[in-house]
Amino acid sequence: THWNHPRFFAYFATSAAPVAIAAEALVATLDVKAMLWRTSPAATELEEVVMRWLGRLMGLPDEFTGIIYDTASIGGFTALAAARQRLDPSIREHGMSGQPDLRVYITEHTHSHVEKGAIALGIGRRNVVRVPCDSSGRMIPQEFESQIARDVAGGKRPMAVVATVGTTSMTSIDPVAQIGAIARRHGVWLHVDAAYAGVAAICPEFAWILEGCESADSLVVNPHKWLFVPMDCSALYVRDEALLRQAFSLVPEYLATTDAGGVRNYMDYGLQLGRRFRALKLWFVLRHFGAQGLRRRLRAHVALAAEFARWVEEEPGWEVAAAHPLALVCFRHAPPELEPTQLDAHNERLMHAANATGEIFLSHTKLDGAFVLRLSVGNLRTSLADVAMAWRVLRSAAGSVA
């Protein structure tokens, strides 16, 4: 199962650009532990530079501070810890026992890492509340506000809401501006999970996907998903970086330094002490492709996905299962001779048959309970011929499992 293959269309397809692979080797060669500015001035300052560049490319306001973590899961966990710190700084000293329940709001489409983060922070799964979605898989803002009112009436403390820009199953986009306005009214932290889709905002025609994010408290995007940086590299942007330090900073004697203020010690921004020099590979990618080069490649992926969706739509017996604003298409084979109750098993068999050819690799999800296939375009070397081969393999598999 080769993630860097142009016909890997599963999950969110990704790409390790050759230039970033070279950077990765250089990172291992330098073997920096970027924990204190003193131990790693270049790694620290380059991280500040690339985070500002990336933030500006995506149209984020300069008051956001960007910090690189390994994954969006850890970035999300860290954001929730900052939200908890803002809500009640005493928890850091006293823990949560005897405290009212803290509430985190998500939807059925929110990525599972948010629940894991709530588990790890002692918030508890039962306090992660799923707000209903509309038929396009977007959080309904009024339902969010009603849920807050019910929780407050029940003695609970609303802490954070997670809005997703590009959900994992179907790339739906929550109405961030409306959710943010409600969150602000009630003192609730707004975290935006744009792990996959956020980087699309580099293209002016997709800048709308981050509308409303300028008022978020935190936002995560993953250069290791759709920006050609090899695993791992995830960027968390926060409006108030002091909250991260207040949540996490703890300086034992052996790490104390006399460096004057104005330098950043990244060990203060999360659980980790030593950190990899991840900024270098992102810097290589940004310098190598340039803004225009990145835009051209992202647009090419979106265009390939749109072309595939057109073929599916035009073919009798096949259907596109959800809107495809970016480079992911959800679809299924629904021939009239099959009963609706047979379609899930049929599409599952079809996916296994297609994958068993070894020519392509696809994954699935369930939308409104129905099994659908997902084709994600994200590799630098994926061409129209690759997508056409996927379509041929799928049609042939559909015939063989019918």
Ligand code: PLP
């Ligand atoms: N958020 C979304 C929307 C995702 O799709 C994913 C992974 O696909 C994640 C978060 C988790 O990403 P990571 O593997 O960087 O933790």
